[in-house]
Amino acid sequence: MDALVIVGAGGHGRELLEVVEAVNEVEPTYDILGVLDDGEPDLDLLATYGVRHLGPVSLLAELDARYVLGIGSPYARRAIDRAATGWGRVPATLVHPAAMVGRRVTLGPGSVVCGFASITSNVLTGRHAHVNIAATVGHDCRLGDYTTLAPGARISGAAVIGDGATIGSGAVVRQGLTVGAGAVVGAGAVVIRELPAEVMAVGVPAHHRPPVPQLGWY
Ligand SMILES: CC(C)(COP(=O)(O)OP(=O)(O)OC[C@H]1O[C@@H](n2cnc3c(N)ncnc32)[C@H](O)[C@@H]1OP(=O)(O)O)[C@@H](O)C(=O)NCCC(=O)NCCS
The missing domain is CATH 2.160.10.10 (Hexapeptide repeat proteins)
Known part of the structure; x- marks a missing residue:
């Protein structure tokens, strides 16, 4: 299984968690390490997905994991993707x-x-x-x-x-x-x-x- 983090713990990020759950139901594929978000996500809501808020997006520099961007803004997606690529991360x-x-x-x-x-x-x-x-x-x-x-x-x-x-x-x-x-x-x-x-x-x-x-x- 590939380790995976979701960047963004808002509505879209949680939708992506659902996608990962559905993928895993068909074939166990991803081990979700948690979510990264610079804000203060709703931890109770996240707990219903069985995932933790690991910390800010910059933590991706240190995590040996693939990533997907649960963020609507294309500008934010581009900025984070460029940083993540610089850190040597590869998306899922x-x-x-x-x-x-x-x-x-x-x-x-x-x-x-x-x-x-x-x-x-x-x-x-x-x-x-x-x-x-x-x-x-x-x-x-x-x-x-x-x-x-x-x-x-x-x-x-x-x-x-x-x-x-x-x-x-x-x-x-x-x-x-x-x-x-x-x-x-x-x-x-x-x-x-x-x-x-x-x-x-x-x-x-x-x-x-x-x-x-x-x-x-x-
Ligand atoms: C087009 C859009 C980006 C504009 O947002 P905004 O910049 O906040 O614009 P406002 O709501 O201030 O509206 C500005 C003007 O555009 C009009 N307008 C806004 N969205 C419109 C739409 N979808 N269709 C027709 N007119 C629209 C408003 O009536 C307003 O007109 P006015 O200046 O004559 O009063 C937004 O309304 C929209 O449709 N976003 C897509 C939403 C979506 O698909 N979300 C999916 C989330 S998963």
Whole structure:
């Protein structure tokens, strides 16, 4: 069994704990050492998963363990991944047993595919791409590094989701389009035109608003 830590003990981190539990039920694969978080996680809640808060994220430098990033922000995921790589750590890639991932799909290191998500054929993801519950990704798509597909997002065939982009819950991206790096697509939006980098797009059809405030993807 591979030793594993989850970085981030909030809601998403606990969702990843559930993914690991489901993976282990099918085949014992990971020995969860605990969670790392710079904040003060709810220890009672964590105890229900049978895991401990080991300490701050910087502890990863000393742990001989793989890691997954239970953090929604692509910026935070990128920063922690870069530090972890510098410390010589190697991420794990998680696929919930109830996800459908085609045989010609290549998931980048640290990527996570949650339950009921589906990724069909000839799809490539970058590092730490997160495909949340019930999100779907059609043929020939490319998901960049640190991309997030929120629950129920629908990415049609041959779309390109740029590094660090976030596609909100239930949003749709039409086939063949590119969503620029660091862009944020709001919940329920329908993207029918190319989106530049670092914009926020909402509505049906989606129109984009001024750049996302915290930006600076590059
Ligand atoms: C798009 C989003 C990122 C904007 O968040 P925000 O920067 O805090 O924006 P605000 O809530 O201040 O809204 C700004 C404006 O956009 C509108 N807006 C925000 N989200 C919208 C959405 N999903 N669809 C349509 N309009 C939206 C607001 O009505 C507001 O309009 P106004 O300026 O005319 O009043 C956010 O609303 C969103 O949809 N996030 C995705 C959530 C999600 O999928 N979460 C999954 C978690 S697992």
